[in-house]
Amino acid sequence: MGLRRFIVKRVLLTIPILFGVSIVTFGMVHLTPGDPIDVLVSFNPDVGPAEEAALRERYGYNLPVWEQYLRWMGNVLQGDLGPVITRSGVSVNDVIMSRLPETIVLGLFGWVFALVIAIPTGIYAAVNKDELGDHVSRFIALSGISIPNFWLGLMLILFGALVFNIWPVLPPRNGLLSLDTLWFLVMPGLTIGTASASTLMRIMRSSMAEELNKEYVTAARAKGLPERTVILKHVLRNSLISVTTVAAFLTANIVAGSVVVEVVFSWPGLGQEFVQAITSREVNLILAITLFTGVALVLANLLADIVYAMLDPRIRYD
Amino acid sequence: MSTQRGRIQISGFDTEQVTEREPLSDWTAGGTGGGTEGRWHRAWRQFKSNRTAMIGLGVVAIMVVLTTFARPVDIAGITVQPISLAPFDPQKSLFLEPGSNVEAYDPPSLAHPMGTDASGRDLFSRVMVGGRASISIGFVVVFITAGFGLVYGAVAGYYGGWVDEVMMRIVDTVFAFPALVLALVIIAILGGGYWQLVAAFAFPGWAGYARLIRGEILSVKQNQYVTAAQALGARDRSVIFRHIVPNAIAPLIVQASLSIGTVVIGVAALGFLGLGFPPGTPEWGTMLDATRETLIQGPGGSIPWWATVFPGGAIFIFVMAMNMIGDGVNDALDAQSNVDVEQGGGN
Numbered sequence: 001m002g003l004r005r006f007i008v009k010r011v012l013l014t015i016p017i018l019f020g021v022s023i024v025t026f027g028m029v030h031l032t033p034g035d036p037i038d039v040l041v042s043f044n045p046d047v048g049p050a051e052e053a054a055l056r057e058r059y060g061y062n063l064p065v066w067e068q069y070l071r072w073m074g075n076v077l078q079g080d081l082g083p084v085i086t087r088s089g090v091s092v093n094d095v096i097m098s099r100l101p102e103t104i105v106l107g108l109f110g111w112v113f114a115l116v117i118a119i120p121t122g123i124y125a126a127v128n129k130d131e132l133g134d135h136v137s138r139f140i141a142l143s144g145i146s147i148p149n150f151w152l153g154l155m156l157i158l159f160g161a162l163v164f165n166i167w168p169v170l171p172p173r174n175g176l177l178s179l180d181t182l183w184f185l186v187m188p189g190l191t192i193g194t195a196s197a198s199t200l201m202r203i204m205r206s207s208m209a210e211e212l213n214k215e216y217v218t219a220a221r222a223k224g225l226p227e228r229t230v231i232l233k234h235v236l237r238n239s240l241i242s243v244t245t246v247a248a249f250l251t252a253n254i255v256a257g258s259v260v261v262e263v264v265f266s267w268p269g270l271g272q273e274f275v276q277a278i279t280s281r282e283v284n285l286i287l288a289i290t291l292f293t294g295v296a297l298v299l300a301n302l303l304a305d306i307v308y309a310m311l312d313p314r315i316r317y318d
Numbered sequence: 319m320s321t322q323r324g325r326i327q328i329s330g331f332d333t334e335q336v337t338e339r340e341p342l343s344d345w346t347a348g349g350t351g352g353g354t355e356g357r358w359h360r361a362w363r364q365f366k367s368n369r370t371a372m373i374g375l376g377v378v379a380i381m382v383v384l385t386t387f388a389r390p391v392d393i394a395g396i397t398v399q400p401i402s403l404a405p406f407d408p409q410k411s412l413f414l415e416p417g418s419n420v421e422a423y424d425p426p427s428l429a430h431p432m433g434t435d436a437s438g439r440d441l442f443s444r445v446m447v448g449g450r451a452s453i454s455i456g457f458v459v460v461f462i463t464a465g466f467g468l469v470y471g472a473v474a475g476y477y478g479g480w481v482d483e484v485m486m487r488i489v490d491t492v493f494a495f496p497a498l499v500l501a502l503v504i505i506a507i508l509g510g511g512y513w514q515l516v517a518a519f520a521f522p523g524w525a526g527y528a529r530l531i532r533g534e535i536l537s538v539k540q541n542q543y544v545t546a547a548q549a550l551g552a553r554d555r556s557v558i559f560r561h562i563v564p565n566a567i568a569p570l571i572v573q574a575s576l577s578i579g580t581v582v583i584g585v586a587a588l589g590f591l592g593l594g595f596p597p598g599t600p601e602w603g604t605m606l607d608a609t610r611e612t613l614i615q616g617p618g619g620s621i622p623w624w625a626t627v628f629p630g631g632a633i634f635i636f637v638m639a640m641n642m643i644g645d646g647v648n649d650a651l652d653a654q655s656n657v658d659v660e661q662g663g664g665n
Binding site: 016017020021023024025028029031142143145146147148149150151154155157158162169252253255256259260263264274275277278279281286290293294295297298301 | 487488490491492494495496497498499500502503504505506507579583586587590591592593603606609610613621623626627630631633634637638640641642645
């Protein structure tokens with residue numbers, strides 16, 4: 001199968017999944033007993049039954065569920081995610097547009113940390129397999145997978161900010177790309193990236209170790225190439241392919257991590273907004289963020305698969 | 319043969335007659351003197367010789383015993399476990415006691431090895447009891463999800479065709495969300511509480527097992543003993559669960575043992591976000607929820623580090639030990655599935 005056909009097939013397979021994602025999101029949220037109007041009315045005892053019914057009609061909560069779904073989907077496809085009911089005059093679009101960049105910057109920091117830490121350590125561990133350095137780095141990777149990210153964040157605040165006084169505790173108020181903000185992001189970035197770095201390091205180590213046993217490595221060494229060239233030019237390239245297979249999984253890790261890490265570091269991103277939406281039962285916001293996450297990850301998966309197929313033509317023939 | 323339904327007897331094969339083997343095959347009559355050894359037995363032997371995994375098992379055992387016996391356990395009004403190892407009542411503010419000199423945020427001392435929390439409660443007792451919810455939810459969720467995922471994946475993989483296609487698209491859909499995001503939405507719907515948390519983590523959890531076991535089944539069902547069992551007239555259920563699943567289940571067990579820690583962290587994370595249990599509940603994650611503010615602005619200028627370090631440290635140690643077990647299980651089951659390759663390939 002050619003690359004083009006592979007991509008077309010893979011994109012077509014994505015469509016039912018995106019449809020499923022929208023159904024699951026909508027279905028879950030609308031299983032809630034009571035709707036946002038109930039929540040709104042419970043804050044305001046002056047609202048009579050007539051006004052309640054009018055509100056319900058205005059936001060479409062009086063319709064059957066399938067019709068609500070179609071209306072919602074229709075609006076979403078036109079790029080309208082609906083109003084934030086508990087905050088007057090604010091739309092879900094506004095919230096997402098203002099919070100998304102913060103989350104993306106944090107996520108990128110996490111990704112960069114994961115790559116910068118995991119790839120060199122993975123190479124080192126695979127080359128020095130079963131030696132002391134390998135054991136130590138594997139132990140650290142196991143700890144990194146096991147440590148709860150919110151506790152790691154709290155401990156970093158405790159030590160970095162309070163004991164050694166080298167990091168700010170709260171995010172600075174000047175722009176997203178200022179030096180202060182980037183310095184502040186070191187801690188949350190480290191927190192969000194640790195689990196991914198550890199997973200990635202373990203994968204790098206095992207795929208490098210596997211590649212090192214292959215015959216082309218022996219051939220490269222036999223023709224007298226320096227070990228450095230063998231490792232960095234031959235082995236690394238092939239084992240980096242396995243990184244693309246987990247890229248989507250790691251992205252999901254970082255997205256889930258952002259929910260918790262943003263709360264720990266008071267970072268004003270989508271994750272923090274999500275937790276607030278859940279506490280205040282802000283249905284439109286919960287719907288939008290869940291759907292957004294699902295769609296983003298489906299597309300990340302698609303992209304990872306396509307990159308994988310480009311790098312390793314063998315899998316197109318499966 | 320008709321008396322032993324589902325068993326296949328092989329006759330005409332005498333192991334004594336097989337005397338010549340490939341010289342390169344490394345085959346020996348086995349370490350146990352010619353007798354055969356079941357694969358689970360062999361895996362357990364492998365696991366026992368893995369020091370890291372055994373340390374993990376020891377730590378998990380100690381922590382499970384400590385949380386279980388920290389305070390009496392009542393189920394439906396009947397006390398099933400009367401022992402109380404925790405030195406203080408985890409729910410009681412000790413400074414309310416007449417004649418007590420305990421205050422809020424007392425640093426660790428001999429009487430209170432982990433200090434006291436914001437309400438003057440003994441942290442050591444709270445940490446001991448605090449693992450109950452997360453640890454038991456971890457095991458319950460993995461049991462439910464692995465069981466359901468096994469049946470789901472086995473059915474999809476065995477029948478194949480459009481059944482498989484539809485069932486796997488559902489799996490893909492659930493898989494599209496990070497588990498924590500789905501768990502948060504479910505908690506938003508159901509509210510906090512023990513069984514609500516079980517549901518929150520069971521709903522996204524099964525899909526991984528289903529996908530894993532389906533892949534295994536696809537390769538195992540190619541084996542001739544499956545065709546043989548079908549030819550002998552075994553029913554589908556019997557073919558799937560007696561002949562295929564036992565040969566496909568090893569990766570599922572590895573996955574399950576590694577997932578317990580993930581669920582424990584997830585439950586604690588929801589507790590930390592204030593969505594798992596009511597504030598003040600002695601639960602590892604919920605205990606940390608209360609401490610975040612103290613780190614940003616310590617009460618009276620000093621920071622009660624013990625309120626943050628100990629509950630989180632308990633989660634970390636438990637999950638670490640659980641992952642050490644998981645890695646050990648992986649090695650034990652992996653090693654034995656590689657045996658065939660090494661025997662045949664001789665590389």
